[in-house]
Amino acid sequence: MESPSSHGEAGSAGGRRANVTIYEVAERASVSIATVSRVLRGNVPVSPGTAARVRAAVAELRYRPSHLGRGLAERQHAANGIVFPDLSGPYYAEVVLGYESVAAELGRSVLILSSHGRPTARDMVMELAARVDGLVFCTRTVDDETVREVAATGTPVVLIARPPVADVDTITTENRDSAALLAEHLLGHGYRRVVFLGDADRSSDFAERFEGVRQIIPAIVPVACGFDENSGFRAAEAVRRQRPDAVICCNDEVALGLTSATAGSVPVTGWDDVMAARYAGLTTVRQPMRELGARAARLLDERITGARGEPHHDVLPTRLIVRSSCGPHPKEET
Amino acid sequence: MESPSSHGEAGSAGGRRANVTIYEVAERASVSIATVSRVLRGNVPVSPGTAARVRAAVAELRYRPSHLGRGLAERQHAANGIVFPDLSGPYYAEVVLGYESVAAELGRSVLILSSHGRPTARDMVMELAARVDGLVFCTRTVDDETVREVAATGTPVVLIARPPVADVDTITTENRDSAALLAEHLLGHGYRRVVFLGDADRSSDFAERFEGVRQIIPAIVPVACGFDENSGFRAAEAVRRQRPDAVICCNDEVALGLTSATAGSVPVTGWDDVMAARYAGLTTVRQPMRELGARAARLLDERITGARGEPHHDVLPTRLIVRSSCGPHPKEET
DNA sequence: GGTCTTGTTGTAAGCGCTTACATGTGTAAG
DNA sequence: CTTACACATGTAAGCGCTTACAACAAGACC
Known part of the structure; x- marks a missing residue:
């Protein structure tokens, strides 16, 4: 038994939703979970025959790796957040659209949070910060103190249409x-x-x-x-x-x-x-509202992937x- | 040493971002991590003195529980997704706004995905499905097969402005x-x-x-x-x-x-x-675009929290x- | 035939958290 | 002065994954 836990017991009990895990795939393909992981990630050579068996097992079992497990092991969320006051009105919708578009391209999911004038906004933001690799704030959605606090935890932050706080990147338009x-x-x-x-x-x-x-x-x-x-x-x-x-x-x-x-x-x-x-x-x-969001996504990605150096303060032209x-x-x- | 790993070694090495974990809080408050967890979740009685010490340690260390760890242990994401073709144009912006608003109220983060006519939309959706507890699809963003596949994994699904697929809930407006x-x-x-x-x-x-x-x-x-x-x-x-x-x-x-x-x-x-x-x-x-999103969020929440029974097919009035x-x-x- | 590579796979230690169970303490009951 | 029982807390087993390290097999080479 390779499994340290009850993973081997595939018993489909009457439970709610028994998601298939890497253990079941491994068992079905007669390999260890490490090999399954290697096939899926593709960063380590695996013999063609084994790889094929694993892939077959994945397909048959409709296996989907758990993001929670993966994220925990990799210490990253592969997700970015964006906080704005409200999506009604075309301004933020466009910004978010540009942001999502680029983030998706970069392989990152995007979490949105509308502060919406809620008094609990600060807690919601801190909560959000705990589930993303980077965060964008639009305009005055939260106070400087909160921005500083998020930045202090090491989470990269980009500010849109807002004056700099600490040494965080900002993007604004010419006014x-x-x-x-x-x-x-x-x-x-x-x-x-x-x-x-x-x-x-x-x-x-x-x-x-x-x-x-x-x-x-x-x-x-x-x-x-x-x-x-x-x-x-x-x-x-x-x-x-x-x-x-x-x-x-x-x-x-x-x-x-x-x-x-x-x-x-x-x-x-x-x-x-x-x-x-x-x-x-x-x-x-x-x-250029969409460009505002797009630029923010790129800037954020650079910081997340390790770019150091002076904060950027981009200003986009208007007409x-x-x-x-x-x-x-x-x-x-x- | 209570820690099974290197958690105890708080050494602030020259690394990128050494997030403070529950172990450090426990050590500082001179309690076990279990007690810290209990204080934070508040579902098990803890003596007032201990609780105060823990809370103080949390504050001093600026500790934020990791969502990854928590989600893995609880087997839930506390997040919902919504997939739409595009956010430009006011229609989807309003739907998303209504959705986010209710989801936030229910304590769930929201992940957005704009399929944007991208050919990889299907993979992106499956990927998204792996990181949420429930998913909403707006109109024809993906084909029925994909919807069926997501639903088959046990992830609750709600369809907006789209005919029923399998026995999934739907919300439409009167046409x-x-x-x-x-x-x-x-x-x-x-x-x-x-x-x-x-x-x-x-x-x-x-x-x-x-x-x-x-x-x-x-x-x-x-x-x-x-x-x-x-x-x-x-x-x-x-x-x-x-x-x-x-x-x-x-x-x-x-x-x-x-x-x-x-x-x-x-x-x-x-x-x-x-x-x-x-x-x-x-x-x-x-x-009622906003209501469309709001209703979807509620319906989804019901399914996630375990509501069984016949699929709903709500139709909202128009004017x-x-x-x-x-x-x-x-x-x-x- | 023996030693060294090289390539493939398994083992196991985490990642940060929750929680069932075990343990230990103080107090009420016998 | 025991025995029982709450109550508070610690212990440890997972949650599902990645990856360093170890182990092993099969050729290559002398």
Whole structure:
């Protein structure tokens, strides 16, 4: 008996689900479990005859190696996590898509966690960190302390659209310059009194956009607002009180929400260039969301597989997309 | 020395990442690993003093139990998977969001896999199946054979928007009746020659919608088409050749794409009621996408935790949303 | 015929955790 | 002052896999 335990007893008891293990395969192929493992991993030569017998046994038994056993022995999960606030709204969906796509290519499963404003987010993140080889955080999903704690356990971390914490890699999109460009465009329209709708305290992206605008329009008036359509819609009253010539919104959803409420009576711009923006004719700034996720996956993989060195702080370029929502053009080009 | 291995030697060698294990916690608290485990799981009484010592050691060492070790011992992953074709487009993003939200509530992590038309999808699915306690498949991401194979290993499976396979649970949204309703509405507009834009062979949802329409408009003309905006855009030529009074598209994205190409010259309807549909004024059928995911997570959990019995085949209700894209209303109500 | 390779396979020690069972202590009962 | 019984804790056997090391067989070579 080679088995140290009861593995040999294949007895299909009335239990729930008796998964077939490497022991049963070994027994059926009349080899040791080590040989089965070697055939499956293919990193050590095995005689062709034996290999064939093992493969036959694997097929007949429909054997699937347990990830738990494998992971424990190899000390790795072959999985990455990504944490974001919410998947509704096209922004995070695109980021996650890009991330998954690359991670899968690299042979890593991806675990998602939507913090969703849950108060237990921190615990959920630590829990997630215990089951992956690396972790990506999008924007302000958790506080810096949590990021630091995860990083301290040695788990590689990449931050998306968020200022650096400790010496962790980050990937962001360009905000300041394109915000300035957008502001200039609005000035070109002849607008003077401009409102910035969005909460700069809650997102470094928003803060940078605000700063970029203020560089060009020092008198910019900030009006606090959430992130979604509803917030934009509800902000209409507060915006109207400012009697603005134009409103620069922190993202497309807010812009779209505001547009619904004002029926287009006020020139508006967004940020992100989500699908709905095209149909609403929204002037906005396009950012490469999918690329953001893809890049994060690659960066993470490098760290996991051992790359050392200075933290990366990549910045991806964005592009101003002028449509009709900012009003008729006195002289600008499209 | 209680440790059977080298666990006791805490030596922080120059290695990559020496995770703290239950052995170190035990040593620090001067108890056995069994006691540490008991304190952490809280299912067996431990004297208050000991528990406090253990908790202190856990905190000082920043100990995080390994999911691999725990999962192996408990024979469960505490994780669910979900497989979908693509996350771009709001449909799957919403489904996944609803799924994640409930799964997290139930204490399960969620692993996502986008099949993305990859030829290796089948292997990736089997791989995923080996690391979760249950799996959800959205629409036609993999063939029936694969679904059967996963189900055969004893892994609970739930199908979303897909016809039953073996005796697996399914969740779909109502298609036939709302399609008939939509067709009637179009008839009410006075339209007679109607095209159905979409590929009924590639989705049971689309097939049902087509059938529902045909019940009311037997002369409905099918025109093949993909799933996304681009497909809709490119189908404009083929559609025009049919000189239709109106076009019923298989989903909103196709409808939106078509609309861009025809500049609204043809009455069009979609399906799903995605965000962009509201801004494009698209007449469509709303389906509860988030609820679809949420329900799947609950159903799966029931099966995982042991519910037996007949397969469920839930059907969620949908709702016709009339907007302007189907043309001016001769007499209909909103 | 004996020694050395080389190639193939088995043995067994972990990986980090849970838990049935055994052991030891203090206290109530006889 | 025993005997019994709770209660708290330790001991050790797994969970399913990988892999260093040992063992062995079959040619190659002198």
